Amino acid sequence: MVNYKELGLVNSKELFAKAMKGKYAIPAFNFNNMEQMQAIISACVETKSPVILQVSSGARKYANQTLLRYMAQGAVQYAKELGYEIPIVLHLDHGDSFELCKDCVDSGFSSVMIDGSHLPYEENIALTKRVVEYAHKHDVTVEGELGILAGIEDDVVAEHHTYTEPDQVIDFVTRTGVDSLAISIGTSHGAFKFTPEQCERNEDGVLVPPPLRFDILEEIERRIPGFPIVLHGSSSVPPKYVETINKYGGKLKDSIGIPEDQLRKAATSAVCKVNIDSDGRLAMTAAVREVLAKHPEEFDPRKYLGPAREELKKLYMHKTENVLGSAGKA
Numbered sequence: 001m002v003n004y005k006e007l008g009l010v011n012s013k014e015l016f017a018k019a020m021k022g023k024y025a026i027p028a029f030n031f032n033n034m035e036q037m038q039a040i041i042s043a044c045v046e047t048k049s050p051v052i053l054q055v056s057s058g059a060r061k062y063a064n065q066t067l068l069r070y071m072a073q074g075a076v077q078y079a080k081e082l083g084y085e086i087p088i089v090l091h092l093d094h095g096d097s098f099e100l101c102k103d104c105v106d107s108g109f110s111s112v113m114i115d116g117s118h119l120p121y122e123e124n125i126a127l128t129k130r131v132v133e134y135a136h137k138h139d140v141t142v143e144g145e146l147g148i149l150a151g152i153e154d155d156v157v158a159e160h161h162t163y164t165e166p167d168q169v170i171d172f173v174t175r176t177g178v179d180s181l182a183i184s185i186g187t188s189h190g191a192f193k194f195t196p197e198q199c200e201r202n203e204d205g206v207l208v209p210p211p212l213r214f215d216i217l218e219e220i221e222r223r224i225p226g227f228p229i230v231l232h233g234s235s236s237v238p239p240k241y242v243e244t245i246n247k248y249g250g251k252l253k254d255s256i257g258i259p260e261d262q263l264r265k266a267a268t269s270a271v272c273k274v275n276i277d278s279d280g281r282l283a284m285t286a287a288v289r290e291v292l293a294k295h296p297e298e299f300d301p302r303k304y305l306g307p308a309r310e311e312l313k314k315l316y317m318h319k320t321e322n323v324l325g326s327a328g329k330a
Ligand code: G3H
Pocket: 030, 056, 057, 058, 059, 093, 094, 152, 153, 154, 189, 277, 278
């Protein structure tokens, strides 16, 4: 049993309270390997932003759960070495069982998500409550989810959004005791969030997707004022990365994300945590493809993973400074 406090990590409670007051959102960036972790930490230290390091069950399988946890511990030391201490949360993304959440609490995570959103309502409540009871004994914060995002959540695929029902939120948060709630208001996972048919072209010919359902968000805020809300599926899918990937041999078609102005607006509301994974994948892939296409003789991984790490860092700095408003808040 390792408690996250021994590792120098923090839970999300105080960070969310400050984000709510200050009208910004904390970035939750997924990581699976060392370069991603280095880019996240160096970007957040440089912009003085608090950060949530997010680990999915897929990441645990890919990178080995023990190694990932030591990397998070290393991240705390790394931030100190870079010269500025930022609050770092280690969070389980889309936990799908009590056992997985318990394992994470027991091995040094400071926050877990239990995603019962695909279960019938009462089963979601029962599972979430069980995780909360265990996690809170160890001062670990818990994120629950109500409503289903279109797209892929780990192994679960949903064709359509089921928007969060504002009428359910008071009942859900009071009966489960969760610390934050992920909601469905039109975001979705991955790099293909909308079809071109769902979008309109603006005067510059750029495809603009339908706006997020801020009406539902406002209704939820009215029911549970001051309660931290989480947005999953919040990558913006920057066209420059898609263009670079396709220019150097990739084949990404019709990839469309959440416009940054929508996320900026969300960050000033009760949304305290914004999840971004796909944009990092795109930035890395674009940089790796470009180096390998321009330098086919290269075979030292540092020569393509190094530039990928640099590009990731730029992306994360942009998110904290220009999208979420978390820069300068650590
Ligand atoms: O919401 C899912 C995250 O992007 C994690 O993706 O399960 O492929 O690691 P993953």
